Amino acid sequence: MQKKVRIIDIAKMAGVSKGTVDRVLHSRGNVSEAARIAIEGVLEKVNYKPNIHVSAISLKRSYKIIVTTPEISLGAYWESIHNGIHHALEEYENVKIELQVFTYNQYDIYSCRHIFEKIAGFEMDALIVGPTFPEETINLCKKMDDRDIPYIFVDSTIDSTAPLAFYSADHYVCGFMMAKLITSIIPENANIAIFQAVRTGDKSANTTVLRKKGFTDYLENNRCSNLILTIPFSVTAPEDNEMYLSRLFQSQREVPAIVVLNSRGNFIADYLEANHIKGVRMICMDLTAANVEALKKGQIDYLIGQEPEYQGFSSMKTLLEYLIFKSPVKKQNYVQLDIITRENVGFYKRFNNTVY
Amino acid sequence: MQKKVRIIDIAKMAGVSKGTVDRVLHSRGNVSEAARIAIEGVLEKVNYKPNIHVSAISLKRSYKIIVTTPEISLGAYWESIHNGIHHALEEYENVKIELQVFTYNQYDIYSCRHIFEKIAGFEMDALIVGPTFPEETINLCKKMDDRDIPYIFVDSTIDSTAPLAFYSADHYVCGFMMAKLITSIIPENANIAIFQAVRTGDKSANTTVLRKKGFTDYLENNRCSNLILTIPFSVTAPEDNEMYLSRLFQSQREVPAIVVLNSRGNFIADYLEANHIKGVRMICMDLTAANVEALKKGQIDYLIGQEPEYQGFSSMKTLLEYLIFKSPVKKQNYVQLDIITRENVGFYKRFNNTVY
DNA sequence: TGTACCTTTGTGCACGAACACAGAATTATT
DNA sequence: AATAATTCTGTGTTCGTGCACAAAGGTACA
Structure with missing residues (x-):
């Protein structure tokens, strides 16, 4: 030494x-x-x-950081991301950091546009963005570029932007893997229903598009001839969803498997239980509280985790070390795609009850 | 605030x-x-x-920590544990820490006994143990207890000891999950061969015993009547292993699936390739370099990861924070059991190329 | 030449915990 | 009662960085 x-x-x-x-x-x-x-x-x-400990003590200036993501529901995906962000702040509790959080409705492009336009004018040292709508995000990033304000993406990344870094799952591989897992536990050529969110003012979330592409590519590559039935999922008019599902199950087709490209698998689990439909295999995204419960009950077979706490934690930590110590930054950060079953789900709760 | x-x-x-x-x-x-x-x-x-940064600066004393584990092979499980340990030390580079590492042959009880007896007499502030042989470990721990020296287990824990903490997979659940995964991809009632290490001077590793129990319990619970064929695996006489495998494949029985309760799946993959045996599904422990290669080639279907870097990292970090700041310690720490396929394996390399 | 202004440089203090050391207070011993 | 020994307590220094402030050096202009 x-x-x-x-x-x-x-x-x-x-x-x-x-x-x-x-x-x-x-x-x-x-x-x-x-x-x-x-x-x-x-x-x-x-x-x-530099001795980071001494730096941390001596630092007198404060940093203002803005975080903008889709709305935070209890026990759901974005809450985990924010938990991770706050966890990183705890490591820097002696640095003066002013955090401002703005959330928007991820299913409503106007909400996003409104919030992003507001943010663009604010004073800040850095920005963390959970993007959903590509156009709106590109506009915001352009303004940040002009003002030389660094920004980091969580959850997904957007083309035609210049982020300091991003932390995201590889959503294409994610869909690909979901196809492999679900086909491994259902009979060959069984029908598969895909549950997909629809949104106002825009086609589909960039993440969902990529996952769907990965999903269909797997089936093609492996010459699977499963019939794919697409079910829409509406957040703005939730009363419609039951109808979509009943239509599916009232059709003459068998539905041995449901693939949920977002994290709303628990919704389907509830429907199946209420209507006494059994024997449907299901795979879904994210370890939300409701999904974990459904997984434990056996209503969901596989959940795919994408380390939301780690994403939030790392994006904030990376940002602070960049701002304070000018540390070099790794730009592309694809997070783990965890395959979760009722057996190993209990071990995936790192941030909930202990400190990393 | x-x-x-x-x-x-x-x-x-x-x-x-x-x-x-x-x-x-x-x-x-x-x-x-x-x-x-x-x-x-x-x-x-x-x-x-206390402000940990100031504490770190002001600290004048040094700590001596001893680490003892099975031998470290390149690209294998125990190397990852040691990587994690060193990674934690990097976070405390301004604290004077004297690290001494002693490894023993995990397949030879006399080697372990010899090393543990040597260690027991040394001066130290704390100890990290990767245990294999229960009796020998208990003896060492008793001496540590008498001398009031804290110790932490990695990889597995041993009954009748009083560690400060342990970081380990739940090996029973591990075996249970392996059974579920392998049976989900082979025909009902297909034969399953289990590959299990034998050791000198002792029956079997405590981890392997637990995994095997979990494995058979799953089959029982789910009324699976698969025929289980056990193949021994010898480290001391590796020339025997080929013989064991040829006997298996020369018997009249079909072998559609092999379960490897340790991390030597690559050995079997090599055998199968050399002998042009195809269509065997395989599940194995740990993301060793050789296993990852076999997974990518499609020779292994599932690997089970047990976060060795995290285990090493956390045990050392926990120890240092306990010694330096008297931080409270969480005793039982079961790590994630990651299900790895060729699709998501690329995202599981956190400690290899970046800093946590 | 004197004044104002800008650029460049060095000095010194704050941050807060750990620990050394000197000296005060108390107790023990003669 | 006087001295020695012990227990207890306060003060002061250390760590290395960030940054404020003062001062020195230089240039421009009346």
Whole structure:
């Protein structure tokens, strides 16, 4: 273990005072060409790593960070993301961080547009975005780019933007894997119903599109000739959903398997239970409280987890280390796709009851 | 956010100096009854949390920690555990920690006995143990208990010991889940071969025993009448293994599925490839480099991961926080049992290429 | 030459816990 | 009662960084 290089050591080597080194390290300006070159020369020779503990103590300035995501429902996906974000803040409790959270209705493009336009004008040091609508997100990001404000995506990433980083599942692979898992537990060529959300003012969520593509590609690649029945799912008019489901089950077709490309599997589980429909295999996204319950009861066979706590935690941690220590940032971060059954579900609760 | 309570604040409230508060907080003695009671009274009212950054800076003493586990092979399970341990040390690079690592041959009880007896006499502040042989581990732990040295288990836990904590998979559930997964992808009542390590001087690893129990319990609970063929696996005489496998495949029985209760699935994959045996479904433990390769080639269908990096990381982190900050410790820590397929394996490499 | 202004540089303090050390208070011993 | 020994307590230093502030050096202009 080589002995640590301190700012004062660099100063001595470069023949200046620690104040000047500090100004170069933090690009604070007011440094002569000669001094800057001397210091940069030394910095290239030695491997200076600031003592993060001392930095954290000495830091006087505060940071304002804005977080915008779809609305947070209790025990659901976005709550986990926010839990992760707050968890990261706990690690930096001695740094003054002002957090502002704005949520929008992920099924209503006007809500998103309204919130994003509001945010765009605010003062901030950085932004975390849970994107849903590509166009609106691109607009917001353009404004951030102009103002040189770094932003990080969680849950998914959007093309034609320049985020500092993103934390997201590979949604295509996700759909692909769902197809493999569901077909492995149903008879060959059995019908499969796909449950998919519809939204106002836009076609479909970018995540859902990718998952569906992955799903159908798997079936094609493996020459599966299962008949795919698509059921819409409406958030704005929830009363319609029962109708969609009854139509499905009243048709003459057998429905041995249901694939839920979003996290609303518990809704279907409830319908099946209320209508005494048995023997339907089901796979669904995300370990929401309701889904976990349905999984434990055996109504859902597989849940796919995408580490929402980790996504939130890492995006905030990455951001803070970038802002405070100018740490290098890994841009593309695909998270784990956890396959969850009633057997291993109990071990997936890291952030709920303990500290990472 | 309530303002932080500092040692000096507590001192003022109790009417003493910060030095005395420090002595109480660290149980350093030399404090009068009256002062101690006054300070403890204040401590109960206020929620004092030391600033870990300042603690880390101010800490002058060093800690000696011993780690003992089975031998480390490249790209294998125990290497990941040690990676996690070192990763935790990086977070505490400013704390002086002297680490000593002792490995033993996990298939040879005499090797373990020898190492454990050696370790028992050494000076140390804490111990991390990857246990294999129950008797030997109990003996070591007894000596640690007598000397008031805290120890933490990784990989598995041993009855009749009093560890500070353990990080382990629930190996029973692990075997149970393996049974469910393998039976879901093979025909009903198909034969299943189980591949199990044998060791000198002892019956079987405690982890393997638990996994096997979970496995057979699943089959019983679900009234599966699959015929189970047990194949031994010898580490001390590896030349025998080919023979065991050829006997299996030369018998008149069909072998549609192989379950590997340890992490040596790649060995079987190689055998099958060399002998042009196809169509065998296989499930195996752990994401060793060789197993991941076999998984990607399609020779293994499922791998079960047990977060070895996290186990090592957490055990060391827990230990350090206990030693340095006297943080409370959660004793029982069952890690995730990750279900890995060729689709999601690429996302399970957190510690390999990035920092948590 | 004197004043105003800007650029550049060095010095010094704050952050809060850990611990060393000196000195005060109390108890024990002669 | 005087001294020695012990117990107890307060003060002061240390850690390395961030940043405020003051001062020095230089340039421009009346």
